[in-house]
Amino acid sequence: MLAISLLVFLLCSGTEGPVVYYGQLDGAKKPCQVRVRKVFAQIPEYKKIKEMGLTEDDAEYWLLLEKANTKFNTAVGAVAVREGYDVVVEKGTAKFEEVAPDETQAIIGAIP
Numbered sequence: 001m002l003a004i005s006l007l008v009f010l011l012c013s014g015t016e017g018p019v020v021y022y023g024q025l026d027g028a029k030k031p032c033q034v035r036v037r038k039v040f041a042q043i044p045e046y047k048k049i050k051e052m053g054l055t056e057d058d059a060e061y062w063l064l065l066e067k068a069n070t071k072f073n074t075a076v077g078a079v080a081v082r083e084g085y086d087v088v089v090e091k092g093t094a095k096f097e098e099v100a101p102d103e104t105q106a107i108i109g110a111i112p
Contacts, residue, residue, distance in 0.1 A: 018094035021073075022080045023087035030084055031100040033091040034076065034107050042108045043068045075110035079103050 018025055021034065040046045045068040048054075054061035076088050083103070091102055 019090035020094075021088045021090070022076045023085070025087055025089070025094060028087035028096070031087045031089060031094070031096050032080070032083070032085045032103040033089055033094075033100045034102070035091050035104045036072070038104050039072055039075070039107050039111070040068060043071050043111055045071070071111050072107075074112050075107045078110045079106045 019036075021036070025031075045064040049061055049064050049068070052060070054064070056062075079085070080088050083106070085103070088103070089100070091104070094100075
C-alpha cells in the first residue's frame, strides 16, 4: 500500500494515469474506486491538520498525516479483502471493462 496516500494523490492531481491505493492495476479482475478526499475528510487526524491550519512546514503535520495515512490504508485494505477487490483506484483515474463500484462510503465506515 502507499505510504503517503493523500500526498501522492495531491501530487498526482492534474496528471494523467491511474492512482492506485491497493493492489496492482495490471491483470485486475475485480476493481473498485474511492474518492480519497472524502475519506480523508472523515479521518480525525486529517481533520486536526485542517482545524489547526498546519502546513508541510510543521512537524505535527507530518506526524498527523502519517497516522491518517495508516488509517486510510487500513480501511482500504479491509474493504478490499472483505469484498474481494484486487485493486482500489482513485475514482475516475482508470478505465475498466465494466464500471468499477465506488466504495468510498464503505471505506469511510472501515476507518479504525
